[in-house]
Amino acid sequence: MASARRLLRPPVLGLAAAFFFPAAAAAQTPTLAERIEACGACHGVDGNSPMEKIPSLAGQPELFIANQLILMREGVRPVEAMTPFVKDLKDDTVVALARHYAALQPKPSGEAADPALAARGAEIGKTKRCDSCHLPTLAGSAQIPRIGKQRIDYLIHSLKQFRDSPHPGADTIMSGAVAGLSDADLAALAHYAAAR
Amino acid sequence: MTSPSLRRSGFAVAGTFALLAAASFPAAAQPPGFSKMDLTKPAASGQDAKLRPHATPNTVTPGDKIPVDKVKLPRGFKAEIWSQGHPGARTMVEGAKGTIFMGTRLIGRVYAITNKDGKRETKVLLQGLTQPNGLAFKDGALYVLAINRVLRYDNIEDKLDNPGQPVELTDKFNLPDTIHHNWKYAAFGPDGKLYIQVGANCNVCEINNGTHGQIRRYNPDGTGMEIVARGVRNTVGFDWHPVTGELWFTDNGRDWAGNAGPEDELNRVAKGQEGAFYGFPYCHANGVPDPDVRIPNACRGVVLPAALTGPHSAGLGIRFYTGDMFPARYKNVAFIARRGSWNREQKFGYDVVIARTSGGKARLSPFLTGLLDEGKNEFHGRPTYVHQMKDGSLLVSDEQNGATYRISYQGRTAKKK
Structure with a gap:
């Protein structure tokens, strides 16, 4: 059993924050532009991630981004790599960042998509009713993320977490949706979504 | 129990910067805690496939956007904002x-x-808890229930600035760690026991009656567990009748079986009927067999509800009124907050109703309305729980706007709001 302290107060990598916010090292709050620059180092300057297993943010629904930043800040969805960036985020900065990325144009990642896998993923997706929440375009809406044009490796990574972690976060819909699917099924779903 | 490191790294992103590189996610050690047996057939429901739960903002709603001016109440009652700036306001x-x-x-x-x-x-x-909806207070201590976690903060009101470490009671209560429909509701009964629900961890499926779909009661230290009600899909609100001492609970009906229902329920656990069966998953509402989980004589032996509370209306908090501020006709009447529908094309609920009980039955009538615009099919707020203050006024929490409204009685001669 985790101690309450550890669960309630996620660890902080202060060093990393200083690394990304050199101007902020002198205890100044980074500007929005500085924050966006720091985000872009991993998530891509245009919000389309060039990096393995790092999600693209371009064209994600504003509320989805805002929710995730807040859940990371609160420690409900602890992501260690993100902790230094979110720990002091105020609501208005959260909303400004979310608005910025929601307005950017999503682009395919350039990973090799397998058409046969994508076709199989489309069939699985029908039975799992992905389009019910993520919309037929898979562009997402409100609190539901865009999965169309998301990175394949990130989608696989994320789907596996939903399937395998008994504590997949505060929302349970995805865990129910992917329960019982094989690794191959999840890969097919990822290729299907990324190609949309 | 999952190790803390596994839980924390559950969503970790494998960074490419050495400085940040979190290890990639460890291989699954446990099967998912969710039913693979969900038997929902949405396509057969004839409902709009795009229906989905409405988002709850996690940011502060500015004071001038809190829709208290939309609230309508019976003559003589007044609503005002009592607190604000606390996103996600529920219990x-x-x-x-x-x-x-x-x-x-x-x-x-x-x-x-x-x-x-x-x-x-x-x-x-x-902060950082998983859905801490369950709160109860006894002998100076706050009990916090977050899915299966049970924490007790002693003398909490003397240390609001630094609550410190709680007494960890999770293992003693040994609640299932499945999350779906298991954001907790908890309350101490007149018998001094802590009553806790364990919801069905699916929309509709066969559940293990020994672990899920129940209301339980425990001694405050987590010993002496007894099952008080079985076959309960998802209750997140209950209270005891001030005169009979009987337990009354709201229950949310299943989704994806049509816009018309099955309707949600208000139920009573009659004296001496502790442990009775309320029908899930076979029998809903006032005797509606489930279309997906079919058995012969689905409603035989099922305790039918005291009242139907509307299709997909999501009756959550319930509180019997015992105060002196409201007129005498409200004495011992139950106030029920209906958070409002999502699995219904024409929205329904988003209000507070009253239930006048008589024996094992109840009659509903409107109380707080105005937060649903039926013409536009839009809502302004979502009442989730009700609380009676010491002065007899009623607090209503609005989860959508992170605020509470104080409802007071000004007298019949007061200007209508």
């Missing part, structure tokens, strides 16, 4: 010294709201 319990403790779901916080010079001061008491 409310009052400490002996007057602190209102408030539970949430997604945002994972427990708030403490105090009165200072006639104004409310809101603190984030706890």
Whole structure:
């Protein structure tokens, strides 16, 4: 059993924050532009991630981004790599960042998509009713993320977490949706979504 | 129990910067905690496939956007904003010294709201919990229930600035760690026991009656568990009738079986009927067999509800009124907050109704309305729980706007709001 302290107060990598916010090292709050620059180092300057297993943010629904930043800040969805960036985020900065990325144009990642896998993923997706929440375009809406044009490796990574972690976060819909699917099924779903 | 490191790294992103590189996610050690047996057939429901739960904002709603001016009440009653700026406002319990403790779901916080010079001061008491909806107060201690976790903060009102380490009761209560429909509701009964629900961890499926779809009661230390009600899909609100001492609970009906229902329920556990069966998953509402989980004589032996509370209306908090401020006709009447529908094309609920009980039956009538615009099919707020204050006024939490409304009675001669 985790101690309450550890669960309630996620660890902080202060060093990393200083690394990304050199101007902020002198205890100044980074500007929005500085924050966006720091985000872009991993998530891509245009919000389309060039990096393995790092999600693209371009064209994600504003509320989805805002929710995730807040859940990371609160420690409900602890992501260690993100902790230094979110720990002091105020609501208005959260909303400004979310608005910025929601307005950017999503682009395919350039990973090799397998058409046969994508076709199989489309069939699985029908039975799992992905389009019910993520919309037929898979562009997402409100609190539901865009999965169309998301990175394949990130989608696989994320789907596996939903399937395998008994504590997949505060929302349970995805865990129910992917329960019982094989690794191959999840890969097919990822290729299907990324190609949309 | 999952190790803390596994839980924390559950969503970790494998960074490419050495400085940040979190290890990639470890291989699955446990099967998912969710039913693979969900038998929902949405396509057969004839409902709009795009229906989905409405998002709850996790950011502060500015004061001028809180829709208190939309609220309509019977003549003589008045609504005002009592507290605001606490996103995700749901459950409310009052400490002996007057602190209102408030539970949430997604945002994972427990708030403490105090009165200072006639104004409310809101603190984030706890954060980072998974859906801490279950709160109960007894002998100076706050019990916090977050899915299967049970924490007790002794003398909490003396240390609101630094609650410190809780007494860990999770293992003693040994609640299932499945999350779906298991954001907790908890309350101490007149017998001094802590009553806790364990919801069905699916929309509709065969559940293990020994572990899920129940209301249980425990001694405050987690010993002496007894099952009080079985076959209960998803109750997140209950209270005891002030005269009969019987337990009454709201229950949310299944989704994806049509816009018309099956309707949600208000139920009673009659004296001596503890452990009775309320029908899930075979029999819903006032005797509707489930279309997906079929058995012969689906409603035989099922306790039918005291009242139907509307299709997909999501009746959550319930409180019997025992105060002196409201007119005598409200004495011992139950106030029920209906959070409002999502699995219904024409929205329904988003209000507070009253239930007048008589024996094992109840009649509903409107109380707080105005938060649903039926013409536009839009809602302005979502009442989730009700709490009776010491002065007899009623607090209603609005989860959508992170606020509470205080409902007071001004008298019949008062100008209609």
